[in-house]
Amino acid sequence: MPIGGFVINVDPKRVEESVESLKGFNGVEIHGTDAKGNIVAVLESSTSEEMDEMVKAIMKIETVYSVGLTYFNAEDEVEKQKAQ
Amino acid sequence: MGLSRREFIKRTAALTAASYVGMNLPFSNEESAHAADADTWHKGTCRLCGSGCRLELGVKNGKAVALRGIPESRTNKGYLCMKGMLFYKLMGDNHPERLKKPLYRAKKDQPFKEISWDEALDIAAKEFAKAVKKYGNDSVAYYGSGQALTEETYIFQKVMRGGLQTNNVEGNPRLCMASAVGGYITSFGADEPIGSYTNFERASCFFIIGSNTAEAHPVLFRRIMRRKLDNKDTVKVINADPRVSPTSRIADLHLQFEPGTDLALLNAMAYVILEERLYDEDFITNYAVFRMGKEKKQVDFNQYKAFVKDYSPEKVAKICGGNITPEKIKKAARWFAKSEGTMSIWTMGINQRKRGVWANNLIHNLHILTGQLCKPGADSFSLTGQPNACGGVREGGGLCHILPAHRLVKKDKLRHEVEKLWGIPEGRIPPKPGYHTVAMFEAVNQGKIKAIWINCTSPAQSLPNCDKYRKGMKREDVFMVVTDIFPTKTTELANLILPTAFIFEKTGVYGCTERRSQLTVKAVDAPGEAKPEVWIVREWALRLAKELNDPVIKKCVEPFLGKEPDYALPKAIWDEYTQKLTKGRDNDLRGATYEVLEQLPDGVQWPAPTKEWALKGGTDIKFVRGLDPLADKHAKNDLPYQFYGPAHPDKKLWIWLRPQKGPEEMPDSEYPFYLSTGRIIDHWHTSSMTGRIVELMRANPYAYVEINPKDAEKLGIKPGDMVEVVSRRGRNVLPAKVYVGPCEGMVFVYWHDQDEERMINRVTKDAFDPGSKEPEFKICACRIKKVSGPKPLKPFLVQMKA
Numbered sequence: 001m002p003i004g005g006f007v008i009n010v011d012p013k014r015v016e017e018s019v020e021s022l023k024g025f026n027g028v029e030i031h032g033t034d035a036k037g038n039i040v041a042v043l044e045s046s047t048s049e050e051m052d053e054m055v056k057a058i059m060k061i062e063t064v065y066s067v068g069l070t071y072f073n074a075e076d077e078v079e080k081q082k083a084q
Numbered sequence: 085m086g087l088s089r090r091e092f093i094k095r096t097a098a099l100t101a102a103s104y105v106g107m108n109l110p111f112s113n114e115e116s117a118h119a120a121d122a123d124t125w126h127k128g129t130c131r132l133c134g135s136g137c138r139l140e141l142g143v144k145n146g147k148a149v150a151l152r153g154i155p156e157s158r159t160n161k162g163y164l165c166m167k168g169m170l171f172y173k174l175m176g177d178n179h180p181e182r183l184k185k186p187l188y189r190a191k192k193d194q195p196f197k198e199i200s201w202d203e204a205l206d207i208a209a210k211e212f213a214k215a216v217k218k219y220g221n222d223s224v225a226y227y228g229s230g231q232a233l234t235e236e237t238y239i240f241q242k243v244m245r246g247g248l249q250t251n252n253v254e255g256n257p258r259l260c261m262a263s264a265v266g267g268y269i270t271s272f273g274a275d276e277p278i279g280s281y282t283n284f285e286r287a288s289c290f291f292i293i294g295s296n297t298a299e300a301h302p303v304l305f306r307r308i309m310r311r312k313l314d315n316k317d318t319v320k321v322i323n324a325d326p327r328v329s330p331t332s333r334i335a336d337l338h339l340q341f342e343p344g345t346d347l348a349l350l351n352a353m354a355y356v357i358l359e360e361r362l363y364d365e366d367f368i369t370n371y372a373v374f375r376m377g378k379e380k381k382q383v384d385f386n387q388y389k390a391f392v393k394d395y396s397p398e399k400v401a402k403i404c405g406g407n408i409t410p411e412k413i414k415k416a417a418r419w420f421a422k423s424e425g426t427m428s429i430w431t432m433g434i435n436q437r438k439r440g441v442w443a444n445n446l447i448h449n450l451h452i453l454t455g456q457l458c459k460p461g462a463d464s465f466s467l468t469g470q471p472n473a474c475g476g477v478r479e480g481g482g483l484c485h486i487l488p489a490h491r492l493v494k495k496d497k498l499r500h501e502v503e504k505l506w507g508i509p510e511g512r513i514p515p516k517p518g519y520h521t522v523a524m525f526e527a528v529n530q531g532k533i534k535a536i537w538i539n540c541t542s543p544a545q546s547l548p549n550c551d552k553y554r555k556g557m558k559r560e561d562v563f564m565v566v567t568d569i570f571p572t573k574t575t576e577l578a579n580l581i582l583p584t585a586f587i588f589e590k591t592g593v594y595g596c597t598e599r600r601s602q603l604t605v606k607a608v609d610a611p612g613e614a615k616p617e618v619w620i621v622r623e624w625a626l627r628l629a630k631e632l633n634d635p636v637i638k639k640c641v642e643p644f645l646g647k648e649p650d651y652a653l654p655k656a657i658w659d660e661y662t663q664k665l666t667k668g669r670d671n672d673l674r675g676a677t678y679e680v681l682e683q684l685p686d687g688v689q690w691p692a693p694t695k696e697w698a699l700k701g702g703t704d705i706k707f708v709r710g711l712d713p714l715a716d717k718h719a720k721n722d723l724p725y726q727f728y729g730p731a732h733p734d735k736k737l738w739i740w741l742r743p744q745k746g747p748e749e750m751p752d753s754e755y756p757f758y759l760s761t762g763r764i765i766d767h768w769h770t771s772s773m774t775g776r777i778v779e780l781m782r783a784n785p786y787a788y789v790e791i792n793p794k795d796a797e798k799l800g801i802k803p804g805d806m807v808e809v810v811s812r813r814g815r816n817v818l819p820a821k822v823y824v825g826p827c828e829g830m831v832f833v834y835w836h837d838q839d840e841e842r843m844i845n846r847v848t849k850d851a852f853d854p855g856s857k858e859p860e861f862k863i864c865a866c867r868i869k870k871v872s873g874p875k876p877l878k879p880f881l882v883q884m885k886a
């Protein structure tokens with residue numbers, strides 16, 4: 001179950017609206033926002049493929065300019081792959 | 085503490101992200117019972133584009149399990165893109181398809197069988213020696229990569245040149261940035277950009293031409309975007325491209341011109357700059373001269389003015405077509421000239437052209453005319469596509485005409501200098517440059533090259549008009565060794581496949597676009613019997629010395645004998661290269677020892693002649709006194725800028741008179757469309773790596789042909805229909821994406837797909853720039869036709885047949 005720490009850049013004038021859109025996703029936790037349009041979010045998914053899809057979907061939100069990854073952990077997925 | 089391990093990791097993720105933007109969160113992880121999320125963390129560089137992003141790899145029980153950016157890194161400020169996030173999946177035992185054993189077949193129609201390293205190295209040495217004895221030194225060749233470590237390129241070219249006495253040393257950077265090299269040398273007298281990524285945060289105008297930065301260099305684009313968003317009204321972004329791409333999203337002005345008309349556009353911007361007296365007279369007087377033609381004849385300002393007179397915005401708007409109007413050209417020129425600091429950015433749209441060097445010159449012209457150089461935010465900055473095209477190939481001597489540290493093969497003095505530094509007899513390195521890439525594979529076609537070593541790249545897919553060159557690679561009388569980590573279109577044509585270690589499974593340096601060398605030290609074991617290339621070359625050279633009974637070949641690897649391959653061996657190679665070969669050259673890297681590099685979050689920008697200077701990160705802006713130690717050392721007068729580049733004896737910047745020239749092949753009644761190719765964010769190059777990361781492959785399982793809706797309507801093509809793309813050279817059948825991306829009359833195809841029906845380099849043209857010898861991948865003529873409605877398609881990757 002991968003976990004990622006992201007800084008999502010959105011239109012600074014439309015932060016609240018962006019947070020609302022992000023809340024519509026399962027597995028997205030919002031930890032904070034600022035006036036420059038930075039949103040600190042943690043994404044959690046069952047596979048890293050799902051995480052990739054989530055990031056793609058977030059990038060499609062009209063107010064979102066970029067999704068920047070800062071931290072990624074997939075230890076249990078690697079263990080599982082190893083076991084197979 | 086009731087915190088579960090999962091909660092702990094989530095908190096770590098949140099805290100890491102928050103620290104990037106200076107946000108305080110109401111919790112910390114300090115007193116957590118879960119000591120660490122990984123056993124060890126290892127600094128290194130992402131391998132999946134040219135940005136040079138720095139990250140730490142988390143290793144647990146010997147496996148790569150986590151990644152985090154390095155916020156102090158000056159290349160990426162810690163941010164990573166999705167490719168960077170997922171590439172650990174290719175490491176160590178994480179991927180089942182990695183090549184793990186040497187494989188051999190005497191004939192190319194036989195199946196491969198596993199052999200030992202001893203046998204493999206013997207075969208490689210015998211075949212190369214046989215070719216040399218029977219057909220001469222130039223019957224063997226090395227074709228390398230901008231993805232190889234600097235230590236690897238350096239030792240390969242040393243053995244080829246000093247040992248086997250041939251300059252048949254080439255590499256795939258010829259296909260991506262040779263025109264940028266030509267441009268920097270002819271305009272500024274020295275290769276590689278003057279400034280750094282730091283200009284992203286200082287520029288007030290971005291001129292992005294021929295680059296889809298948002299998809300090709302996503303983390304660098306993030307910095308440009310941040311700059312724009314934080315200064316919405318004062319920072320301008322101009323995007324000039326025949327195709328609207330995700331990069332255009334933040335543009336204030338989009339200049340959409342017809343393919344191949346950009347030389348006119350750039351000259352028209354110069355016209356406006358002269359006409360409206362927006363040029364910097366002092367800068368031109370102090371630092372520049374005007375030149376024209378093959379003889380580099382010097383002309384005066386008035387002659388330049390007369391030349392540019394031919395490119396009025398009114399006339400050029402008609403040449404450019406697309407959405408170009410005289411007003412748009414004037415606006416772009418004014419923003420460019422008047423901003424506090426203008427930064428131009430380009431990649432393959434400019435370089436992969438019949439007149440790529442000229443296009444580079446014309447961008448530099450605008451910077452020289454307006455004095456938009458050397459000051460904060462002002463730079464003429466070409467981005468590289470591969471992580472080590474600059475450091476390894478441009479600087480390490482990885483092309484047929486250059487020796488290490490920016491020395492030209494044809495200059496006797498420089499060649500003899502290298503022979504002396506290597507301790508080999510004078511005259512050992514031949515004076516004639518070897519074959520450039522297209523000529524090299526043409527020589528393979530003609531059977532002139534009998535043994536070729538292809539390292540870490542897949543020319544069978546990446547060469548333009550590739551069917552033509554695959555014929556040569558299939559020849560039974562051409563012995564082909566391929567070193568790689570996965571099967572590719574090129575391993576399919578090999579006699580001998582040698583499995584190599586991936587990044588983080590070996591130690592070495594990558595030098596990214598901004599002249600910065602960054603070290604990655606081994607963190608996990610390579611799978612199976614895969615080996616670092618430096619070990620492979622050393623062992624091969626020792627055998628070659630025996631086969632050819634030539635002690636000088638052994639001499640080439642003597643300083644490296646007995647060193648263990650994971651750290652001591654690459655370190656010894658790096659030491660020789662930096663301490664001996666770069667000493668006194670413009671890319672002086674003597675300060676950038678492994679010891680220094682290991683202390684830094686990122687790396688060192690040359691020139692960095694001393695450790696003290698290197699520990700500060702090196703030189704941020706070249707040619708500026710007080711900022712560049714060599715500008716002080718070579719100073720000829722009291723002026724603040726000293727353009728000491730080795731290629732310009734007059735120590736001046738050269739403004740070139742370069743006319744508009746179209747592509748080699750223009751659309752006509754038979755082939756009425758322009759075809760251009762490029763990348764999509766998830767995939768990189770021939771997708772031999774990104775295609776094997778399930779997440780990336782599923783997101784984009786195959787290539788598309790992008791068609792402008794107006795053309796699609798005329799031809800009755802709907803989204804998803806199967807469309808045939810045919811040129812004079814070959815044919816593809818791909819699903820259509822109907823989209824206001826390419827301009828009318830132009831189609832665009834992604835080039836990563838390995839499926840024979842969707843491999844677009846079977847269709848592209850192998851015309852090349854007469855100066856840089858870089859092929860014109862970006863423009864040729866084709867026709868398109870719907871062949872059927874949508875069809876279910878399967879992704880395809882070459883697999884190793886047992």
Ligand code: SF4
Binds near residue numbers: 134160301302
């Ligand atoms: S931008 Fe390039 S170097 Fe940076 S993480 Fe993405 S692929 Fe890697």
